[in-house]
Amino acid sequence: xxxxxxxxxxxxxxxxxxxxxxxxxxxxxxxxxxxxxxxxxxxxxxxxxxxxxxxxxxxxxxxxxxxxxxxxxxxxxxxxxxxxxxxxxxx
Amino acid sequence: xxxxxxxxxxxxxxxxxxxxxxxxxxxxxxxxxxxxxxxxxxxxxxxxxxxxxxxxxxxxxxxxxxxxxxxxxxxxxxxxxxxxxxxxxxxxxxxxxxxxxxxxxxxxxxxxxxxxxxxxxxxxxxxxxxxxxxxxxxxxxxxxxxxxxxxxxxxxxxxxxxxxxxxxx
Numbered sequence: 678x679x680x681x682x683x684x685x686x687x688x689x690x691x692x693x694x695x696x697x698x699x700x701x702x703x704x705x706x707x708x709x710x711x712x713x714x715x716x717x718x719x720x721x722x723x724x725x726x727x728x729x730x731x732x733x734x735x736x737x738x739x740x741x742x743x744x745x746x747x748x749x750x751x752x753x754x755x756x757x758x759x760x761x762x763x764x765x766x767x768x
Numbered sequence: 769x770x771x772x773x774x775x776x777x778x779x780x781x782x783x784x785x786x787x788x789x790x791x792x793x794x795x796x797x798x799x800x801x802x803x804x805x806x807x808x809x810x811x812x813x814x815x816x817x818x819x820x821x822x823x824x825x826x827x828x829x830x831x832x833x834x835x836x837x838x839x840x841x842x843x844x845x846x847x848x849x850x851x852x853x854x855x856x857x858x859x860x861x862x863x864x865x866x867x868x869x870x871x872x873x874x875x876x877x878x879x880x881x882x883x884x885x886x887x888x889x890x891x892x893x894x895x896x897x898x899x900x901x902x903x904x905x906x907x908x909x910x911x912x913x914x915x916x917x918x919x920x921x922x923x924x925x926x927x928x929x930x931x932x933x934x935x936x937x
Contacts, residue, residue: 678790678794678796678842678864678904678905678906678907678909679824679825679864679865679904679905679936679937680904680936681799681800681904681906681909681912682824682844682902682904682905682906682909682912682916682936683822683824683902683904683934683935683936684801684802685800685801685802685909685912685913685916685917686822686900686902686912686916686917686920686921686934687822687932687934688802688805688806688917689913689917689918689920689921690822690917690920690921690924690932691805691806691807691808692806692808692921693918693921693922693924693925694808694811694925695808695820695921695924695925695929695930695931695932696808696809696810696811696930696931696932697808697931697932697933697934698931698933698934699933699934699935699936700934700935700936701936702936703786703936704774704779705779705780705782705783705786706783706786708774708776708779708783709776709779709780709783709784709786709787709801710800710801710802711776711801711802711803711805712802712805713805713806713807713808716771717774721866722864722865722866722936722937723825723865723866723867723868723869723870723876723877723937724869724876725823725876725877725935725936726875726876726877726879726882726935727876728869728876729869729870729872729873729875729876730872730873732875732881732882732885735875735876735879735882736882736885736886739879739882739883739886739933740891741771742933743814743886743891743892746810746814746931747810747814750809751807752805752807753773754773754774754776755771755772755773755774756771756772756773756774757771758770758771758772
C-alpha cells in the first residue's frame with residue numbers, strides 16, 4: 678500500500694510542476710498507480726536505497742534516479758539490474 | 769547489465785490481483801490511481817535544481833505525533849522533516865515493513881546525507897529545506913489522493929523545490 682500512497686502523492690507533486698522519480702519495490706503497484714518516473718529494484722521492503730551504512734550503494738541508486746529524470750521524455754518505469762546480496766557482491 | 773523499461777501490461781494481472789487482495793483483506797474497496805498522469809520535464813539542469821525527498825516509511829521526529837499504525841483505517845497525514853534534522857530525533861512508526869535497516873541508517877529510506885554529498889559534488893544544486901515523512905499503510909487511499917497529495921505538493925512548491933525523489937516504506 679506504501680507504493681500506492683507514494684504514487685498518488687508523486688502524481689500530485691508532478692502535477693504541481695515538480696519533476697519526480699521514485700523507487701519501486703513492488704512494480705505492479707507503482708505501474709498500476711501510474712507514476713511519471715520510477716525505478717524498480719529487487720530489494721526487500723524497508724530498503725529502497727539499499728543496505729545501512731553503504732553510501733556507494735545509496736549513491737548508485739540515486740544516480741540512476743537522477744539519470745531517469747534527465748532522460749525520460751514520457752512516463753517511464755525502469756528495472757534496475759541490481760540484486761539483493763551481501764555488500765561486496767550486490768552489483 | 770543494463771536497466772530495462774517495464775511494460776505496464778506485463779504487470780496488469782498482478783496489479784488487479786493486489787487490488788482485489790486489499791479490498792478483501794483490508795477493507796480497501798476504494799482503489800485510486802493517477803487518472804491523467806502528469807509529466808513535468810526537468811525545468812532546469814539538475815546542477816541548478818533544488819531537491820526534496822519523500823519517504824512513506826513512517827518517518828517522524830520525536831516531538832511530532834507518531835503515525836497511527838494500530839488501525840485498519842491507516843494514517844494519511846504527513847510530517848515535515850527539516851533537511852538539517854538531528855538523526856537521533858528521528859523515529860519510525862510503521863508496522864508493515866522491517867524498520868531495522870532504517871533504524872541503523874536513515875539514509876536507507878530518507879537519504880539526507882547522500883543528498884548533501886550530491887550538493888557538495890555539484891550533481892544537484894541544493895537540498896530542499898524540508899523533506900516529507902508519510903506512513904504508507906492506507907487501505908483507503910481517498911485522503912491520500914484528495915488531501916495529502918495536494919498538501920505535500922503545496923508544501924514543496926512553497927519551498928521552491930524543482931525535483932522530488934520518493935521512496936516507499
